[in-house]
Amino acid sequence: MRYLTAGETHGPQLTAIVEGLPSNLPLTAEPINQQLERRQKGYGRGKRMQIEKDTAQLLAGVRHGKTTGAPIALVVENKDWKAWMTVMSIEDVEEGSEGKRRINRPRPGHADLNGGLKYNQRDLRNVLERSSARETTMRVACGGIARQLLEQFGIRVGGQVISLGGIEAERREMPLEELIRLTEESPVRVTDKEAEAKMIAAIDQAKQDGDTLGGVVEVIVEGCPVGLGSHVQWDRKLDGRIAQAVVSIQAFKGVEFGIGFEAANRRGSKVHDEIRFNEEDGFHRGSNRAGGFEGGMTTGEPIIVRGVMKPISTLYKPLKSVDIDTKEAFTAQVERSDTCAVPAAGVIMEAVVAWEVAKAFMEKFGGDSIEEIRANYESYLAQVGRY
Ligand code: EPS
Numbered sequence: 001m002r003y004l005t006a007g008e009t010h011g012p013q014l015t016a017i018v019e020g021l022p023s024n025l026p027l028t029a030e031p032i033n034q035q036l037e038r039r040q041k042g043y044g045r046g047k048r049m050q051i052e053k054d055t056a057q058l059l060a061g062v063r064h065g066k067t068t069g070a071p072i073a074l075v076v077e078n079k080d081w082k083a084w085m086t087v088m089s090i091e092d093v094e095e096g097s098e099g100k101r102r103i104n105r106p107r108p109g110h111a112d113l114n115g116g117l118k119y120n121q122r123d124l125r126n127v128l129e130r131s132s133a134r135e136t137t138m139r140v141a142c143g144g145i146a147r148q149l150l151e152q153f154g155i156r157v158g159g160q161v162i163s164l165g166g167i168e169a170e171r172r173e174m175p176l177e178e179l180i181r182l183t184e185e186s187p188v189r190v191t192d193k194e195a196e197a198k199m200i201a202a203i204d205q206a207k208q209d210g211d212t213l214g215g216v217v218e219v220i221v222e223g224c225p226v227g228l229g230s231h232v233q234w235d236r237k238l239d240g241r242i243a244q245a246v247v248s249i250q251a252f253k254g255v256e257f258g259i260g261f262e263a264a265n266r267r268g269s270k271v272h273d274e275i276r277f278n279e280e281d282g283f284h285r286g287s288n289r290a291g292g293f294e295g296g297m298t299t300g301e302p303i304i305v306r307g308v309m310k311p312i313s314t315l316y317k318p319l320k321s322v323d324i325d326t327k328e329a330f331t332a333q334v335e336r337s338d339t340c341a342v343p344a345a346g347v348i349m350e351a352v353v354a355w356e357v358a359k360a361f362m363e364k365f366g367g368d369s370i371e372e373i374r375a376n377y378e379s380y381l382a383q384v385g386r387y
Pocket of ligand 1: 009046048049080131132133134135137250314336337338
């Protein structure tokens with residue numbers, strides 16, 4: 001399974017091609033659009049989200065509500081494009097016109113300067129248009145497809161914000177369904193009402209100060225069978241692949257599984273999960289400090305993965321930068337942006353994790369049709385049961 005995306009933040013549309021899904025998978029745009037709607041929400045977003053109403057069109061690979069096995073084409077329109085038609089024109093525009101106005105002050109923390117140097121672009125818009133987190137719309141859409149595959153096998157994905165702007169949410173043990181219900185109701189995707197109020201106040205304050213906030217988000221995947229991923233080769237370890245997918249999200253700087261970085265401070269006896277067996281549950285663990293992985297393979301316990309998002313780099317009170325033309329110090333150019341996108345980032349992280357799990361699931365159970373995959377899956381579960 002693989003996908004590629006194309007599209008600029010202020011271009012006409014975002015596009016994705018998704019390949020490697022089996023045939024006969026029931027697939028519709030509605031659950032994808034629900035995910036896109038979740039991504040647009042969250043306290044701290046800027047004006048752009050009021051302009052967009054992200055809806056995916058399925059244009060290939062699906063017929064009469066089911067996949068055919070052919071590549072799937074997906075498109076999401078940028079409603080804002082109408083305001084950028086000259087600036088983003090595919091054909092050349094007149095010298096001296098509005099469309100030729102260049103961005104020459106790189107914003108610290110963004111791809112602007114590195115991208116400009118690397119691609120030899122003197123208008124940094126040619127970098128920022130693609131590096132923008134607008135692209136995550138398509139990752140969420142593709143994740144929405146992966147979810148529909150996973151749901152066929154009872155695998156569910158949810159998530160929550162763990163901390164935002166240094167304020168930590170209290171985490172209570174609860175079933176995943178309950179967690180999903182409560183976080184959906186929260187503008188900052190937490191279950192802790194006290195922390196929610198503090199986070200909202202912190203976002204308001206940061207906005208007033210022309211500053212931005214980051215945070216930590218957690219994704220939970222329940223229902224994975226034991227043995228997705230493999231210990232035999234570095235690039236087949238599923239936790240490693242998930243880590244790559246998470247850190248590839250715009251503004252993400254770190255990732256951890258289970259107790260994560262805390263493992264460095266504990267003795268081994270307080271880190272590893274003891275193995276148990278009973279007739280009803282088979283092999284299982286008394287704890288899940290490993291976050292669902294041992295040897296790069298799923299243990300059958302829930303996957304628990306957290307990602308760290310830095311504060312958005314575009315600041316209304318900009319940091320110092322250097323003009324690429326005059327080489328003089330300037331305050332960086334301001335582009336319209338969000339104060340905090342941590343709640344939305346949680347939805348994006350769910351999507352990229354869902355994709356990696358679905359991909360590993362397809363590698364393990366193969367097959368060109370959903371029926372073939374189901375037969376392989378059931379035969380494997382029976383084998384594990386007899387072990
Ligand atoms: C972004 C800048 C803002 C955000 C955008 C990401 O867009 P604009 O420059 O149009 O105001 O709103 O996020 C989205 C458009 C989105 O769909 O999430 C950036 O520079 O990364």
